Amino acid sequence: MLEYVVRQTAAYMESMPKQIRKKSGQFFTSIETARFMAGLFAIPAQPEITILDPGAGTGILTAALLERISAIPAVERVHLICYETDEKIIPVLEDNLRYVTAHCLKKADYELRTLNYITSQENAFNGCLFPESGITCDLCIGNPPYMKIGKDAPEAKAMPAICYGAPNLYFLFAAMSLFNVRDGGEMVYIIPRSWTSGMYFKRFRQYLFSHGVIEQIHLFTSRDKVFDTEQVLQETMIVKIRKQRQVPSDILVTSSEANCDFRHLQQISLPYSDVVSGSDQYVFLMTNHREVDAICLLNTFPYTLPDFGMKMKTGLTVDFRERESLRNTEVDGAVPLFFAQHIQNGHICFPIGKEGEYLVPSRKSLVQPNTNYLFIRRFTAKEEKRRLQCGIYLAEQFPQYQTISTQNKINFIDNADHTLSKDVVYGLYVLFNSTLYDVYYRVLNGSTQVNATEINHMPVPAISIIEELGRALLKQSDITEKTCNQILEGFLHGKNQRSSSHS
Template sequence: MLMSPLSETIYRTSSFVSSNAKAGRKQYGQFFTSESIAVFMASMFHIDLEKDSLRLLDAGAGSGILSVALLSRIREIGYTGSVKLVCYENDEKVLGVLAKNLTSVKDSHFTFEIRHENYITSQAFGHNPSLFGRRNGETYDLIIGNPPYKKIPKNAADAIHMKEVCYGAPNLYFLFWAMGIHNLNEGGELVYVIPRSWTSGAYFARFRKYLLSHCAITDIHIFGSRDKIFDGETVLQETMIIKVRKGCTRPSKIRISSSDTSDFLDLRRFDVDYNTVVADNGYVYLVTSEEEAEVLATLGRLPSTLVTDDLQMKTGIIVDFRTREVLRNEPSDKTYPLFYSQHIKDGRIVWPVGKEHEFIDTDRKGYLQENTNYLFVKRFTSKEEKRRLQCGIYLSADYPEYKYISTQNKLNYIKCASQEEVYGLYVLLNSTIYDQYYRILNGSTQVNSTEINNMPVPSKEIICKMGKELEGADLSQAVCDNILRKWIN
């Protein structure tokens, strides 16, 4: 029985993976795409059957699974023109497998070129007069890819070459994506499988600005499971598939789909307004239902942010392993309280609890903060916990004997001028709608202060009024929801 080119490709890839240590592939950030994901990604492209020729790009091609899946679909839908495919791959070990897989596509109108060179530095980018790139001006109609997932130093050649979209130490996946956008023809389409970390936060702000100024997002697919996406690999990363089209025209809707695993047997689809997904603040919100869209619409009508209300969230200041010399297990007349996320108990701060290093002995101002009123928020939660935002009310009146306190850096805090502010912020962040909002905004289990500070909130006056209602009441989520409904709808 004859195998299809894609089946042959999957077979050769499986043999390659089983005979090559994962550690070797990890140095390239290499995780091979499954057959079902490759077929799904190929199906997302709009193929213009009237075009005489198509130019395709697969950067970081690996064994060619995505290329072969796209080529197979192009022919299956009846395209009869010529197809030129360019593949970049810098792992010598997989080049032979890639060549065999592309050769198995027996088609007189198909040609391919494999480039064993660095996709990023071998060509110019943006306004950068490249010191590295020798290629310039190559563009493509369709780009498909599973870019390498690997963090690189900020002084790496790739990062320097694409400094326009970099902030700090970048990850290769969004450099590949940005270069792909650069390589697209006007009206061309790009489909990538990537982490979802780029959708928010300051770290990816330059990249998002570049993406959204050159392309429109048309389709997004979200996976419900973190560990069943790349066959045979242990990848605990929030993963998504995205399709963008080069050009200034924005569609009225974005098609968002989701599935729990990579077999797509439980595929769900939902169309949402473009402006709901791509917000004015430059974030991209991954909504999957009418309910989530309503959450964004409701909070989007609010007038302020924590920044404009001068209620910024900050990250705790003590990093344990760097400050061991000032940490203490027992109190003395020279020690101050050191608070951890473990001190958040049922909405309040309970200290001490017999934990190691609950005291700090120092006069160094950079290690201490004023003993005033704070809302403490856990920075890290587990994927399985019911709430992403977990808060604790800290009142300085409960610990009047201390002039200073300190906070460990797995805890976020918001400094408040009054008890009403603390209780009011607790109403917000302990409510159902704000927890839903943050989960839509950020798929990770880390609570990022930059994102919290830019969430829409009521005015400080309203926050204090809500706080007065909560004082003396039960600190449950249900009570917070009831108070919040009186002020926002």
């Protein structure tokens, strides 16, 4: 059955350019991934099972799950509910559903709903009138559309309790699917991993963890091989969720390089509280004991930057919007405009002859005090060794300026109330330039963008310890990652010795 659907899908993909499919967030699951996802379900031993596929596409996931259920004697009948609104693909899906239900070893029938999966259940989800517009299923399998929508889009308005800012369709689909699953039922989704942290997804996480629990996570170590025929550069994961309140003791985390090789899995079983952690219920996606050790170690630190009045913020100037104000050389009224390229080996090098590295500010919001900062690049390439790339900015390097500006592709840490001391800036550099913090951030956020929200939530030691780390670095002749590791490890070793002596 599944091979037939895959052949039909390949024919459709050849006839429909990727650019057209991308506009609706349409990316098809491979046969290997579909079978792996279907294999994650614990199929209930009951006579009849209802399956929901909320963004069915050509029906690959439905076919894979139906194929698996066909081999389970206890199940006698299967009812399929598939949603799809793309008029170009509906004929392919309907043909595939007719084929798989006719060739299934069980009694099988299907409903093909050409309604908007989100808006058609708005009343039911929000507890309004006509709750019968909602559906209930035993198992839900999904590869939802990956597409940002406006905060005023009908789908966003249909689920206001889940949205913060401009949402993405994929997590609205996931929330609605959990709503549709019966108590004790399961859902398996392949989705981007961006929902696991950050403010934009906080309400979704709150909904998810107030109605369900994660039982298994699968991670792909190579993001460009998940939808290998589609060239999707998206950090993607598979997650299995059970609709229940009782939290399990452990979560199974598996990983593989690509979608075509699920036979050689790495796996690790982790305490649930280590994976789903903190008041914001971030999900830490750890795949090995090195990452587990980093998370557990840093989570013993009792503070965050805002506890000391410090915050990481995004650079102030969007340079392409200020073209008229940019200058290649210093002129009257101009201030330095710092870019990511000015961060070099932990130091700030300026000027470097870069085009537009001076700014004649057109308004006050484009400048900030010339004070001490820790700069951190906002964007890095996937293949780069480090995600956190920092530079120490000291005002004493540029005494001729009262104000400076920062381009919005770098972040900076400051204190709005007073100047950061040199010891603090160097101490922050020790932390964020260490391997330990880089590992922590990679686990916390799978994207190549360094976000202020996550940095401001990362645990840090007491301010006196940060100053101590800074003083230790100031005595060194180099400020490499290796040096930072040695200083931080020295502190942690002493901390462990002190804890042992007290015990």
